[in-house]
Amino acid sequence: MNLTASYPMSSLSCQLWKSNYRISIPLLKQIWPLVSSNKPTSSSSQSCSAPDRPAPSIKVTFLKSNGERIVGYAREKENFLDVVVNNNLDIDGFGACEGTLACSTCHLVFTKNDFDRLDDKATDEELDMLDLAYGLTDTSRLGCQVSISKEFDGIEVYVPETVNDARAN
Numbered sequence: 001m002n003l004t005a006s007y008p009m010s011s012l013s014c015q016l017w018k019s020n021y022r023i024s025i026p027l028l029k030q031i032w033p034l035v036s037s038n039k040p041t042s043s044s045s046q047s048c049s050a051p052d053r054p055a056p057s058i059k060v061t062f063l064k065s066n067g068e069r070i071v072g073y074a075r076e077k078e079n080f081l082d083v084v085v086n087n088n089l090d091i092d093g094f095g096a097c098e099g100t101l102a103c104s105t106c107h108l109v110f111t112k113n114d115f116d117r118l119d120d121k122a123t124d125e126e127l128d129m130l131d132l133a134y135g136l137t138d139t140s141r142l143g144c145q146v147s148i149s150k151e152f153d154g155i156e157v158y159v160p161e162t163v164n165d166a167r168a169n
Contacts, residue, residue: 058153062091062108065161076150080143080157081106093163099144101125104133106143109158115139120147135160 056073060083063069072087074080081095084106097103107130110118118141122130126145130136143157 056086058148058150059155060148060152061154061156062089063156063158064091065159069156074148077147079146079148080108083148084143091159094159095144096163101129101142101145104129104142105163107133107135107160107163108141108143108146109135109137109160110139110141111156112139114152114155114157115141117151118146119149120145133160134162 054075056075058074058076059071060074060080061069061071070089070091072083072089074083078086079099081099083089084091084094093105096105099106122141122145126142129142130140133140
């Protein structure tokens with residue numbers, strides 16, 4: 001969906017909206033009074049147009065251990081955590097640390113073929129978190145660390161049976 005309507009906003013809220021920033025809940029609670037005002041600041045324009053972003057079109061299927069298949073759509077350069085969040089997918093506990101590499105709840109298992117095609121390799125920090133993940137395999141990755149490209153349209157990834165939140169260890 002390409003939003004083209006204009007809305008009166010403060011300069012800060014317009015910048016955040018156009019940038020598509022992912023903000024943690026505690027920070028959002030602190031700045032919400034500033035950004036939620038519908039009164040434009042004197043230095044800002046009278047309206048803020050939605051950013052011109054392509055609609056999500058890369059199909060991603062998450063295979064749950066119970067056999068359920070959950071489909072979401074991504075934009076290029078988003079990660080698998082973004083797909084779950086942006087599509088409001090029901091995957092319990094997924095992405096508890098909001099992609100900060102402080103847990104292993106977005107652990108996914110890729111097919112060998114898809115794993116070998118991934119552009120970015122796991123960092124030492126990601127490997128440390130994966131060591132704590134439930135059901136670790138040779139083709140495991142943290143979904144928050146894997147960028148999606150058009151060549152992965154239609155990809156299917158396996159979501160392990162349970163999550164092991166590394167923050168609790």
